[in-house]
Amino acid sequence: MMKYEDQIRTYFDDPAKQRELVAAVCRLVSVRSVKGEAQPGMPFGEGPARALDEALKLCDELGFATRNHDGYVGTAELNDKDTILHILAHMDVVGEGKGWDTDPYGPVEKDGVLYGRGVADDKGPAVAALFAMKCVKDLGLPLSHSARMILGTDEESGSEDIAHYYATEPYAKYTFSPDADFPVINIEKGHYHPDFGSTWAKSEALPRVTELKGGFRTNVVPPEAQAFVAGMLVTDIGPHVEHVSRETEATFTLEAEEGGTRVLCAGKNAHAASPDGGNNAITALLTLLSHLQLADCGSTAAIKSMHQLFPHGDTRGKALGIAQADDLSGPLTLNLALMTLDETGFSAKFDVRFPICANEDNCRKACEASFAAHGIAVTGDGDMTSVHHTDANSPFVRTLLACYENYTGVKDARPLAIGGGTYVHDIPGGVAFGCELPGSDPRMHGPNERIPVADLVLSAQIFAQAIAELCG
Structure with missing residues (x-):
C-alpha cells in the first residue's frame, strides 16, 4: 500500500464527491467546442473559447489560482510552490458526426456510464485530474512542489495552443496528459x-x-x-x-x-x-x-x-x-x-x-x-514528424506505473506504444497517462462516445496518488 492511499480512496468513495465530479464533466461537455473561425481573443473560434472559460470558472470554484493565456490555454495552480508537474488536457472536441443515440452535447448517465462528446476525449479526464488536485489540496497532503493543470483548446486540430504556451513558458520536470490509455504510454508513433x-x-x-x-x-x-x-x-x-x-x-x-x-x-x-x-x-x-x-x-x-x-x-x-x-x-x-x-x-x-x-x-x-x-x-507538406519515446525505465514512468498497479491490482504493468499523438509528443520526457482502461471502448471520435463513471473515479484516485508522489 502506498502512503496516503487510504485517505485518497476514502475521499473518492464519497457518493457526493462522485456526483460532483459527474456534474462537472457534464457542465463542460454541454459546451460544443469544435474548432471554428478565429476571433479576437478566440484563436480557435467561439466554441473552444467558451469551453475554456467554463473550465476556468470550474477551477476557480475548486479553489485554484487560474490564468487565461491569450485564449490559447488556461492554467490552474495546485499551490504557490515551485511547479514540478504539468498535467495537459484539452477542452476542444472533434465534430459530433452522425449516428448518436443521445444528444452529444446533452450529456447523460445511463447504468453508470456517461455519454456525450468529450466525456472521454478529453473533458472527463481533465475533470478527473482537476478533482485529483482538489483531493490532494483538501486532504492537506504535504507537498514540496506544485502541479499545474494546463487546459488547451486546439489538441484535435494541430496543438497550436500548446506550442503558443511553451514558446514563452518552460517545460516542467514531469509532464503527463490524461488523454489516452492506462497504464502509461511512453511511445507515440511519428x-x-x-x-x-x-x-x-x-x-x-x-x-x-x-x-x-x-x-x-x-x-x-x-x-x-x-x-x-x-x-x-x-x-x-x-x-x-x-x-x-x-x-x-x-x-x-x-x-x-x-x-x-x-x-x-x-x-x-x-x-x-x-x-x-x-x-x-x-x-x-x-x-x-x-x-x-x-x-x-x-x-x-x-x-x-x-x-x-x-x-x-x-x-x-x-x-x-x-x-x-x-x-x-x-x-x-x-x-x-x-x-x-x-x-x-x-x-x-x-x-x-x-x-x-x-x-x-x-x-x-x-x-x-x-x-x-x-x-x-x-502536392502539400510531405514531411515526416518524429517519433516520441520516453525511457520506460525512467523514475517518472516507474512512479506512474506503480500508482496504476496499486489502485488497479494489476501486476507488472508495461508501458504502451500508440499511433495517436497527444500533447506530450514534442515535450521531452512527457507521457500519456489514462484515462482509458484496458478492455474499455470509449468510442472516441465516433458516435455515442462514453466512459464509465467508475473509470473516472478510479482515474482520479490514481492521479491524486501520482501528484502526491511526484510533488511530495
Whole structure:
C-alpha cells in the first residue's frame, strides 16, 4: 500500500464527491467546442473559447489560482510552490458526426456510464485530474512542489495552443496528459500525412466518374463517401453492389439523377490511429467503382490507381510499399482520410502513424515512388514528424506505473506504444497517462462516445496518488 492511499480512496468513495465530479464533466461537455473561425481573443473560434472559460470558472470554484493565456490555454495552480508537474488536457472536441443515440452535447448517465462528446476525449479526464488536485489540496497532503493543470483548446486540430504556451513558458520536470490509455504510454508513433493528387484534361467520354468526395478530418476514418457516375443507370451499377458490399462490409445506396447515378457509401468512423476499428468509406467506394466498365479517361485511371494503392482493408500500407513494424512500437498504420475528384483532377490525403524503425527511405521516399509509378504527385507538406519515446525505465514512468498497479491490482504493468499523438509528443520526457482502461471502448471520435463513471473515479484516485508522489 502506498502512503496516503487510504485517505485518497476514502475521499473518492464519497457518493457526493462522485456526483460532483459527474456534474462537472457534464457542465463542460454541454459546451460544443469544435474548432471554428478565429476571433479576437478566440484563436480557435467561439466554441473552444467558451469551453475554456467554463473550465476556468470550474477551477476557480475548486479553489485554484487560474490564468487565461491569450485564449490559447488556461492554467490552474495546485499551490504557490515551485511547479514540478504539468498535467495537459484539452477542452476542444472533434465534430459530433452522425449516428448518436443521445444528444452529444446533452450529456447523460445511463447504468453508470456517461455519454456525450468529450466525456472521454478529453473533458472527463481533465475533470478527473482537476478533482485529483482538489483531493490532494483538501486532504492537506504535504507537498514540496506544485502541479499545474494546463487546459488547451486546439489538441484535435494541430496543438497550436500548446506550442503558443511553451514558446514563452518552460517545460516542467514531469509532464503527463490524461488523454489516452492506462497504464502509461511512453511511445507515440511519428506522423506522415501528405497531400497528393493528379490532373487531366476534361473528357466527354461515357460512362465516367465526374465527382467523388469523402472524409472530413485527417485523423478520422471516413464514414461516408459519394460519387456521381455519368452515363450509367442504377440498373447498370446495381448488380455489382451486393458482391462489393459483402467484400467491404460497407453499405451502398444508388440514386438516379439526371445524366447518371449517384453512389452513396456508408462505412464506420474511428480514430485514424486505430483504423482497424473503422470501415473506410472512401476505399470501399473505390472498390465498387473499380468494378464498373468505365470509359478510358483521366478519372477512370485515377480511380484504378487509387484502388490499387489503397485497397480496402489495407491499413498497413502494403500496397503502397511502406508496411513495416518493430517490437517496441508495433506496426505502421494507414488511413486514407480525404479524397475529392472532379472533371479535371483529384486530391487526397492519408494519415500514417509510423514506428521507430521507419525513416525517410522506407516510408516517405518509398511512398512517393509508388505514387510516381501511377502519375500521382505529392502536392502539400510531405514531411515526416518524429517519433516520441520516453525511457520506460525512467523514475517518472516507474512512479506512474506503480500508482496504476496499486489502485488497479494489476501486476507488472508495461508501458504502451500508440499511433495517436497527444500533447506530450514534442515535450521531452512527457507521457500519456489514462484515462482509458484496458478492455474499455470509449468510442472516441465516433458516435455515442462514453466512459464509465467508475473509470473516472478510479482515474482520479490514481492521479491524486501520482501528484502526491511526484510533488511530495
